[in-house]
Amino acid sequence: MNKIFRRLRSHNGGRLQSRYASRAFFAGVLIITIARGLSATVASAQVVYRIESLGYLGGCTSSAPSAAGLNEAGQVTGDACNANGDDHAFLWKNDGTAMVDLGPDEVGFWSNGMDVNALGQMAGWGADSIGTFAFVSSGDGASMRKIRDVNDGFIEDSAINDLGEVAGTAYMGGSFQHAFVWKSKGSSLIDLGTLGGNASLAYAINNSGQVAGSSEIPGVNQAEHAFLWKSNGTPMLDLGTLGGDSSTAFFINASGQVAGNSTLPGTVRHPGPEHAFFWRNDGTPMQDVGTLGGAVFPDSLNDSGQIAGFSYTKAINRIHAFVWLNDGSPIHDLRTFGGNRSVANSINSSGEVTGWAALAGDTSAHAFLWRNDGTRIRDLNKLVDPTDPLQPYITLNNGEFINDRGDVVAAGTDSRTGLQSLYLLESMGPAHSALALAPRTLAFGGLPIDNVSAPQSVAVTNTSANAVAITGIALRGTAPGQFAFIDDCAKSLASHAKCTIQVVF
Numbered sequence: 068m069n070k071i072f073r074r075l076r077s078h079n080g081g082r083l084q085s086r087y088a089s090r091a092f093f094a095g096v097l098i099i100t101i102a103r104g105l106s107a108t109v110a111s112a113q114v115v116y117r118i119e120s121l122g123y124l125g126g127c128t129s130s131a132p133s134a135a136g137l138n139e140a141g142q143v144t145g146d147a148c149n150a151n152g153d154d155h156a157f158l159w160k161n162d163g164t165a166m167v168d169l170g171p172d173e174v175g176f177w178s179n180g181m182d183v184n185a186l187g188q189m190a191g192w193g194a195d196s197i198g199t200f201a202f203v204s205s206g207d208g209a210s211m212r213k214i215r216d217v218n219d220g221f222i223e224d225s226a227i228n229d230l231g232e233v234a235g236t237a238y239m240g241g242s243f244q245h246a247f248v249w250k251s252k253g254s255s256l257i258d259l260g261t262l263g264g265n266a267s268l269a270y271a272i273n274n275s276g277q278v279a280g281s282s283e284i285p286g287v288n289q290a291e292h293a294f295l296w297k298s299n300g301t302p303m304l305d306l307g308t309l310g311g312d313s314s315t316a317f318f319i320n321a322s323g324q325v326a327g328n329s330t331l332p333g334t335v336r337h338p339g340p341e342h343a344f345f346w347r348n349d350g351t352p353m354q355d356v357g358t359l360g361g362a363v364f365p366d367s368l369n370d371s372g373q374i375a376g377f378s379y380t381k382a383i384n385r386i387h388a389f390v391w392l393n394d395g396s397p398i399h400d401l402r403t404f405g406g407n408r409s410v411a412n413s414i415n416s417s418g419e420v421t422g423w424a425a426l427a428g429d430t431s432a433h434a435f436l437w438r439n440d441g442t443r444i445r446d447l448n449k450l451v452d453p454t455d456p457l458q459p460y461i462t463l464n465n466g467e468f469i470n471d472r473g474d475v476v477a478a479g480t481d482s483r484t485g486l487q488s489l490y491l492l493e494s495m496g497p498a499h500s501a502l503a504l505a506p507r508t509l510a511f512g513g514l515p516i517d518n519v520s521a522p523q524s525v526a527v528t529n530t531s532a533n534a535v536a537i538t539g540i541a542l543r544g545t546a547p548g549q550f551a552f553i554d555d556c557a558k559s560l561a562s563h564a565k566c567t568i569q570v571v572f
Contacts (some may be wrong), residue, residue, distance in 0.1 A: 116452065116492040116493060118461060120457065122166060124166045125151075127147065131478065136180065139471055141491055143476050143491065144158050145157060145489070156189065156193065157169060158189055158204070170204075171195045176194050178194075184228060188227060189211075190227035200222055201213070201237070202214060203249075216237040232248060232249065234249075243265040243266040245259060245261065246267040246268055259278060259280075259303060267294070271317060278295070279318065290312040295348075306346050306353055311332060311333070311341075313329065313330050318365065321370045326365045328343060343355075344356065347372070356391040361381070362378070363398075367413045371416060373390065374390070375388070375422070376410075388402075388410050388444070390411060390437065404427070406425025406427055407425060411437075421434065421437075422435055424444060434463040464477070464479055477490050520572040522569040527566050534562060554569070
């Protein structure tokens with residue numbers, strides 16, 4: 068049996084989504100199917116992932132690369148040591164090429180990749196001989212664009228949205244740091260101000276340009292409140308607290324909903340228990356998401372207002388991964404693989420969660436996947452295709468990010484070298500498809516040897532409201548030469564547009 072795998076990437080609501088359609092040939096019969104993902108009751112032993120190493124930057128293996136962001140195209144950013152031994156921001160494009168070193172050009176200086184948007188644009192911060200700077204990069208090999216404040220003083224950024232707008236923190240001509248937004252080339256930093264105190268910090272920005280972070284407030288020593296900034300010319304909105312003196316907003320979704328941490332009534336930030344909060348952006352106060360027994364820390368927020376993170380339990384020295392589904396149910400304990408500790412790092416729009424969980428004895432941990440299907444967390448090592456060449460050698464220790472098509476960036480160790488690195492686990496069963504194929508089956512009938520069949524057509528329709536980028540068509544399998552095709556699909560298919568693939572046997 069031969070298979071054609073067609074990789075389809077669609078731009079959907081500002082997010083890139085990768086899709087797979089497979090067509091299997093049986094002695095002159097072409098069967099066309101579109102993989103629509105695994106059902107909620109799929110067995111945990113089901114093969115769902117292929118694994119690919121991100122490699123190293125400039126061949127440097129003295130320290131493991133670190134991931135800081137993943138987009139829907141499976142592109143990854145973070146930082147890694149390069150050939151000069153400097154820690155530099157990188158972009159891994161998921162196109163068969165090596166990591167791209169984003170700079171700076173001066174030897175002996177550093178940079179960190181902080182975020183990557185749907186278009187593969189990068190944001191981060193670094194230092195050169197002048198001072199620290201924020202940067203944006205196209206990731207195509209061109210030099211990073213450095214963003215500096217008016218005094219060339221300390222500056223860092225935290226996030227980039229799909230419009231290329233950057234949020235961060237800088238000295239804005241004074242002695243205190245202020246949150247900022249940078250809109251585009253040639254523009255200056257927009258000072259977001261404060262909630263009346265001296266300093267503010269920005270942590271997240273959505274595609275509407277809204278920013279979430281924290282700001283000092285007047286009258287209370289070192290107290291800060293979470294804020295939402297909506298647009299230039301409008302003041303920060305104080306999101307309040309859960310009754311304590313301080314709160315911080317770390318995440319904002321497409322609806323302007325915010326998640327973060329807050330101290331509780333009668334406590335101060337240091338020391339004092341903190342709980343995760345959710346602010347609905349509907350005029351109601353922030354909501355305590357609950358606890359597994361102790362302090363609670365969010366690590367990720369999706370567009371459905373669901374939160375993943377970790378909570379201390381009632382037992383001493385135990386932390387457990389949690390997910391809060393924003394459906395009226397209590398915070399859900401994801402537990403461990405027999406040890407005392409686990410952490411949920413990332414949640415996607417389907418409510419799938421990845422992170423790490425300790426094995427019995429707490430001497431090691433494995434990366435996990437949780438699917439909200441009534442089952443417990445699953446060991447990602449057991450969900451890799453057993454025929455994958457890397458599967459026998461790689462132990463995945465930490466699931467760091469999961470995108471909306473179910474791809475996971477995980478840290479792992481190669482038993483052949485003992486080296487730690489990053490790996491992309493590419494989902495073999497995405498949950499949705501923007502492209503419809505018709506018909507799904509082509510029957511060619513009997514045909515004499517060394518003859519060519521008449522061409523048969525397959526119509527491809529983009530059913531989504533956004534353009535779909537098509538990255539390529541390939542024949543794979545034991546005898547791909549038995550089939551051939553031509554198409555007029557070009558590199559992009561507009562919303563609700565059609566193209567045609569003609570196949571011969």
